[in-house]
Amino acid sequence: MSEVNREQAPVLETRGLGISFGGLKAVQDFNIKLCRGQLAGLIGPNGAGKTTVFNLLTGVYEPTEGSVILEGEVLNGKKTHQFVAAGVARTFQNIRLFRQMSVLDNVKAAFSKDIKYGMAAALFRTPAYWKAEAEVEAKALDLLEIFHLREKADAPAASLPYGQQRKLEIARALATDMKVLLLDEPAAGMNPTETAELVECISLVRERFGIAILLIEHDMSLVMKLCERITVIDYGQTIAEGGPEEIATNPRVIAAYLGENDGEEDESLA
Amino acid sequence: MKKAVKRGYIVNTVVLAAVYALCVVLAAALEGNDNFKLTIVPSIWQCCYLIILAASLNLVLGFMGQLSLGHCGFMAIGAYTAALMSLAFQRAGVYDEKSGAVFILIMIACAICAGLLAAVFGVLLGIPALRLKGDYLAIITMGFGLIIVNVINNLPFAGQNGLAEGTAAASLYATGLGFGSTAKVTYLWFAIAVTILCVALMFMYIRSKYGRAVRAIRDDEIAASASGINTGYYKVLTFAFSAFFAGIAGAVYACCNSSLSTSSFSFTNGSILNSTFVVVMVVLGGMGSLTGSVVSAVIMFFLNYQIGNGSWVHSLPGFIQSIFAYPMLVYALVLIVIIMFRPKGIFGTYEFSLLRTPGELVRLLKRHGGGKKAAGGKEAAAQ
Known part of the structure; x- marks a missing residue:
């Protein structure tokens, strides 16, 4: 019974989330519910506020309205x-590795x-240190194995090819033992082969770790293939929410992406 | 793999112990030699505190990537703490002569307290200062370096009038920790042991979860906090940890000097105890390499010594000789040359290891056809 409950209760939930920078309302009234094992997408034209939402969901910005709730705990104002530590991990639009x-x-x-282990254990190499380090090493190597990075374990991160850097970033996010994974444009700048590998990789992660994933992506084929729920935002406001087919045919979404018939709208989108 | 790591630790420990024993035996054998007593031993003492100082700054500058220009302030705190403490013990009649087990214990206690007080100041400075980055952090730490010198100057029990009643020159030498040339030889083991221990502890620190967190912060602070690393905590902790060792370097400095004067820790003096000079040492050795800091501290000491005492300076043409009258100019040149031709420093982020280095050296020699032999020899000699 409790297992069923957990499946249905949202892991991550936002209620009326919003932030203003001075007079600019970058994001308004953003509501999303992410359940365990669910893969949701967040799309929108450039500058719509997608990354701002991610920054709100990871504590980079403190929301001026509404709240972020993870498993019933309000996370507003935390770092x-x-x-x-509560269970939200992310990757970045422009890869940020420890190069x-x-x-x-x-x-x-x-x-x-x-x-x-504490400072004393680290400085004097007590058995606790060796034990903890061995465990971490084993866990880290296991993670790298999943992403086929194990052979490169000793190479500097900056030396990896682009696609593998993306994977390493996801592996690093998974190492934090999170419940919700936020992927910010994971396929940006990838060629079709790399994207295909990435799709496989994301599905694998989802199956294996049973976590909720929210991803921002511009590659529509990827979003349509992977995501069960899609939220579309434009100018900081949610304009549509639903399954892939619904979204693909939603006139407001099409208008936001392709512009409405009058010329002014077109310009502001560019 | 883990076994190899452990074996590496054992081999390195044994060799370090052997080197240490050799130093002690040599010191005992050469005790009567005047040149050894008056030139070499004081040089070793100076190298010792410079090594500790450079290595400790490397933690903040090289491994954590935060530019701190006030490191000598921590050293000043350490030096005065150790000196005043030893003086207090002496006044209380705990020890009379600089010998015996009691004195050694007091010496160790003084060094540890010097480090602890410096670490406390490290926390106090670190909490507000480490919210800043880059130039701003450099300015605030530089301000700390200047302020602390003035504070010490105006303390009634330290300051310009020396330690308590006597003059600065007299009191430390006569009563406190300050060692004469004979005592310097006797306690050479202390300087070397402290140096080895400090560098070893710093090495342990960077090769643990703390070191990984710190290097992660250097590479990308935003990503580090997004990976669950409490960046504020680790930054202040490392800053304090580094200040602790700078304090110990100060204690060693207090031991090997006959007097303490705040002017030797200030920016305005051209001597080697200048926070910018320490930065040059770290950059020369390689930001992110403790081995590099050890080697470059020794190199910079020799450079400094030669500029001050080398007879070859007088045979230089007048123009160049006049530059040498201002050693800081030479250090600035050294810094410019490093940044231009080898920005990562001598060692980069490379660490010496007795298990790996010999093999790597052979490979390097094969590739370069023996061209790098001199550099390799220096590297080996440094350990």
């Missing part, structure tokens, strides 16, 4: 690392919050 560190260390660094 990014506390959001991560000078090895691939393995990138993943290990994300385990930091779960490593229990």
Whole structure:
């Protein structure tokens, strides 16, 4: 019974979420419910406020209206690392890896919050240190294995090809042991082969970890293929919400992307 | 893989212990030699505190990527703490002569307290300062370096009048920690042991979850906090940790000097105890390499020593010689040359390891046809 409940109760929920920068309302009244194992998409034209939503959901910005609720706990006003500790992890639109560190260390660094040994254990190399380090190493290597990065474990992160850097970023986000994964344009700048690999990779992650995923993406074929629910925003406002077919035929969405018939609208979209 | 790591630790520990024993035995054997006593031993003492100082700044500058220009302020705190503490013990009659187990214990206690007080100041400065980055952090830490010197100057029990009643020159030497040339030889083991221990502890720090978090912050602070790393906490912790060792460097400095004067820690002096000079050392050695800091501290010490005492300086043409009258100019040149020709420093982020380095050296020599032999030798000698 409780298992069923957990499946249905949303993991991440926002209620009337919004933020204003001075007089500009970047995001208004944003509502989303993400259940366990669900894959949702967030789309919208450039500058619509998608990344701002992500920043609100990860504590980079503090919302001026509404709230972010993770499993019943209101996260407003917490810092990014506390959001991560609560269970929200993300990747970035422009890849942000620890470039000078090895691939393995990138993943290990994300385990930091779960490593229990203290300063004394680290400085004097007590058995607790060796045990914790061995565990972390095993867990990190397992994660890299999933993403076929294990052979490159000792290479500097910056030396990986683009597609693998994206994967490493996802692996690093997974290392934080999250419940909700936010992917900010994971397929940006990828060729079709890399995108196909990525789709496979995301499906695998979802199956294996049973987490909720919210992704921002411009590649419509990817969004339509992967996402069960899609939210469309434009000028910070939610203009549509529903399944892929609904969204693809929604006139407001089409207008937002292609512009309405009069010329003015076209200009402001560009 | 893990076994190899553990074996590496054991091998390195054993070799370090052997090197240390060799130093102690050599010191005992050469005790009667005047050149050794008056030139080499004081040089080793100076190298020791410079190594600790450079390595500790490397934690903040190289590994965490935060430019701190007030590191010598922490060293000043450490030096005065150790000196005043030893003086207090001496006044209380705990020890009379600089020998015996009690004195050694007091010396160790002084060094630890010096580090702890510097670390406290590190926390106090770090909490507000580390919210800033880059130039702003540099300015605020530089301000700290200037302020702390003035604060110490105006303390009734430290300051311009020396430690308590005596003059600055007299009191420390006569009563406190300050060692004469004979005592410097006797306690050479202390300087070397402290240096090895400090560098080893810093190495342990960076090769743990703390080090990973710190390097993650250097590479990308936003990504680090998005990976669950409490960036504020780790930044202040590392800053304090680094200040702790700068404090210990100060204690070693207090041991090997006959007097303490705040002017030696200030920006305005051209000597080597200048926060910018320490930055040059870290950059020269390689930001992110403790081995590099150790080597470059020794190199910079020799450079400084040669500029001050080398007879070859006098044989230079007048123009160049006049530059050498202002050592800071030379250090600035050194910094410019490094940034232009080898921006990552001598070692980059490379760390010396007895298990790996010999093999890597052989490979390097094969590739370059023996061209890099000199550099390799230096590297080995440094350990």
